[in-house]
Amino acid sequence: MGAERRITPGFLAIVLHAHLPYVRHLERKGVLQENWLFEAITECYIPLLRMFDGLQKDQPSFRLTLSLSPTLLTLLNDEILKRRYVEYLQRRIQLAQLEVIRNRHHQPFHRLANYYLQFFSETLNAYQYCYQQNLVRAFVRHHHRGNLEIITTAATHAFLPLFSSNEGAVRTQILTGIETFEHVTGIRPRGFWLPECGYYPGLEKLLAEAGINYFFTDTHAITHADVTPILGVNAPLDCGNSVYAFGRDPASSRQVWSSTDGYPGDPYYREYHRDMGFEMEQNMLEPFITEESQPVRTGFKYHRVTGMGGSKQLYEPDRALERATQHAQDFVIDRERDIERLPNEEGDQQPIIVAPYDAELFGHWWFEGPLWLKGVIENISKDSNTLTLCTCSDYLTQCNGIQKALPSASSWGESGYNHYWLSEKNSWIYPHIHAACERMERLAISLPAGSLFERTANQAARSLLLAQASDWPFIMQAETTIDYAIQKIEDALARFNYLCQSVENLQIDERQLSALELLDDIFPTVDYRHYNPASN
Amino acid sequence: MNNRRSKRASGYTFTEADLLAISQDISRQHSPVNQSTPAELVIVPVDPYHLHASWNLSFCVLDDKQLQRNPWLDGFILRVFHLMTGWFDVKVEGLKNDRRLRLPLDDSHYSAEIGVVDLDGQFSCLLRSKNIQVPRAEPVMAVNPLPQPAFDIEKSNQENLSETLQTTVVNDACYPKYSTISQLQPLQFQLPGNDLRNCCFGLNDNPSDKTKSFPLTYSGIGWARKGE
Numbered sequence: 001m002g003a004e005r006r007i008t009p010g011f012l013a014i015v016l017h018a019h020l021p022y023v024r025h026l027e028r029k030g031v032l033q034e035n036w037l038f039e040a041i042t043e044c045y046i047p048l049l050r051m052f053d054g055l056q057k058d059q060p061s062f063r064l065t066l067s068l069s070p071t072l073l074t075l076l077n078d079e080i081l082k083r084r085y086v087e088y089l090q091r092r093i094q095l096a097q098l099e100v101i102r103n104r105h106h107q108p109f110h111r112l113a114n115y116y117l118q119f120f121s122e123t124l125n126a127y128q129y130c131y132q133q134n135l136v137r138a139f140v141r142h143h144h145r146g147n148l149e150i151i152t153t154a155a156t157h158a159f160l161p162l163f164s165s166n167e168g169a170v171r172t173q174i175l176t177g178i179e180t181f182e183h184v185t186g187i188r189p190r191g192f193w194l195p196e197c198g199y200y201p202g203l204e205k206l207l208a209e210a211g212i213n214y215f216f217t218d219t220h221a222i223t224h225a226d227v228t229p230i231l232g233v234n235a236p237l238d239c240g241n242s243v244y245a246f247g248r249d250p251a252s253s254r255q256v257w258s259s260t261d262g263y264p265g266d267p268y269y270r271e272y273h274r275d276m277g278f279e280m281e282q283n284m285l286e287p288f289i290t291e292e293s294q295p296v297r298t299g300f301k302y303h304r305v306t307g308m309g310g311s312k313q314l315y316e317p318d319r320a321l322e323r324a325t326q327h328a329q330d331f332v333i334d335r336e337r338d339i340e341r342l343p344n345e346e347g348d349q350q351p352i353i354v355a356p357y358d359a360e361l362f363g364h365w366w367f368e369g370p371l372w373l374k375g376v377i378e379n380i381s382k383d384s385n386t387l388t389l390c391t392c393s394d395y396l397t398q399c400n401g402i403q404k405a406l407p408s409a410s411s412w413g414e415s416g417y418n419h420y421w422l423s424e425k426n427s428w429i430y431p432h433i434h435a436a437c438e439r440m441e442r443l444a445i446s447l448p449a450g451s452l453f454e455r456t457a458n459q460a461a462r463s464l465l466l467a468q469a470s471d472w473p474f475i476m477q478a479e480t481t482i483d484y485a486i487q488k489i490e491d492a493l494a495r496f497n498y499l500c501q502s503v504e505n506l507q508i509d510e511r512q513l514s515a516l517e518l519l520d521d522i523f524p525t526v527d528y529r530h531y532n533p534a535s536n
Numbered sequence: 537m538n539n540r541r542s543k544r545a546s547g548y549t550f551t552e553a554d555l556l557a558i559s560q561d562i563s564r565q566h567s568p569v570n571q572s573t574p575a576e577l578v579i580v581p582v583d584p585y586h587l588h589a590s591w592n593l594s595f596c597v598l599d600d601k602q603l604q605r606n607p608w609l610d611g612f613i614l615r616v617f618h619l620m621t622g623w624f625d626v627k628v629e630g631l632k633n634d635r636r637l638r639l640p641l642d643d644s645h646y647s648a649e650i651g652v653v654d655l656d657g658q659f660s661c662l663l664r665s666k667n668i669q670v671p672r673a674e675p676v677m678a679v680n681p682l683p684q685p686a687f688d689i690e691k692s693n694q695e696n697l698s699e700t701l702q703t704t705v706v707n708d709a710c711y712p713k714y715s716t717i718s719q720l721q722p723l724q725f726q727l728p729g730n731d732l733r734n735c736c737f738g739l740n741d742n743p744s745d746k747t748k749s750f751p752l753t754y755s756g757i758g759w760a761r762k763g764e
Contacts, residue, residue: 026552292640409671436568
């Protein structure tokens, strides 16, 4: 744990999970979905890093957990995407300059246009000069300074309960995720973020095989465990094999996630959905936005949440900062109260509150989220006699006598189980993916000798992993960018089918294989043998 | 740092147009939609009271006796086994299809078979699934370790069974309708001792009490508001 340790009655583990699907398009420039990465870097990852850097100067002791998905790590380290991101920011700065001129006679808008000009300029400066286009290294630096514990997740964020019938598929997701993370960061992770907190009994064994010490679940995985948990969700469970499950604290979640009670809905916070890209003539924006001529988010948002209606008032950054500060205090007071209300249990175990969130909430969806998080960290580090910030590794090092029990199958999705990723809108994908998993297993068992065959099998494994991403069924269920999600799955499976057929026919076209390796340039250490039951 | 790297060697160079052409060509020629998938029956838990079944019978061969039932017209029987107590039948259609099924009991192991019922009323299994486990719906109570029957146990067993089986569509999920299956005669849910208090056979009509709100949609970065 950090340098200055007070003895407090309880712990708070804030966990941020950062993930994006593999949205890299070498074959085509200007694909809209690459903006998902650029927006997240601009509004979330760089603001978080700058917040961590600022805290490091003022407050040397803080502890958070950050999960970085293998796909996100790959995107952040990709040289082509780095170049495209700089171009993206340069276009935003040009647009901001035009906005300053366009709004010169409208003082409140003019002030906000200047705000965005400064925001994008500082972001570009930070990206190029402070972080030298290497955000992964910047996060890793905070890990080594003791501020962050960085962990990872499954290779392509597959929703693992839906692949439980094929152990090789789950094993490959876990091992490839960990190996990619280690390859990129140089860190062997102790913790593992189960995609969408999707857990099923038995998964803990595969995590143990992979050297994982702990993972996260939703609340009811703990409360519905096979033995009544003595401390409820305020303590981890030992799954019986020294792999520990930490459950999400419902109150911490509600205060941040809830659409009605959550902080992000405060009237003074920036309104996410009102973006200039949807309100201006497209021909005015086109040179600055994308090669695809359709309305897209620009990042220029002039309004605040205001209320439920359509009429929105102008955004006031200073007022929003005040609210973030107040909400941070409120959150800490509530968590302290939660700890104080818990019955005093005898024994070594102190209660822990685990508060996991999607990292992209902070800054992207909730623009003031990083400011709020900074406030929470400062309030606890400086003023709290009740709470200590910790990571789950810290907690496990310190606490003994953890109860043994097996969590219940669960996820943090709608209704708490598998429904969101297995519904009438997306269930059609699974027979194809399951069939592909079995074909991959056969391939792994009987692959002919030779490096070209190995390359092909490894590329087939990459394609299959990409087809398993939870993001695509999620999008189909949410009915957002459905066509893109379908295309991503179909492309991945078609590439997989092609590669398998090449091996099965003993006819490998190295040029085609090389092209696919360039198109899906991910998981450098992937090993098709993970699919072979005999080699595990 | 792990420096192991899969072997790749490429002396080829590609333009964006080359890569696009290769990608499109492979996607067109090897689309999963055009691929044959093996004969299989897969069941997956959805939540404590539902499972999802998908099957592909395209490559199954039926013998003469089985064909006499003319299964291609009448459909098939999906037989779902609760591994401790018994089984129930659901009439399903399509050589290749899927369906969500409602289950009588949480915290249980299930398996399934798909097949036909021949003229003698005998069920012939064509495909068998692996076993699955659905999660428990409620916390384990120290005083009552048995799964909780979800309906009123004061009612007679027959009433309970009938009520359960006639609930065909709840929460977008199908449960076998008594009358439909009874035409095929072998609707059976065999319970040891026929005692609900012992076997805790039951049905919870509203497993989605904990339904979580998703007020925001996935309209950009992979994020949606998680349940509360």
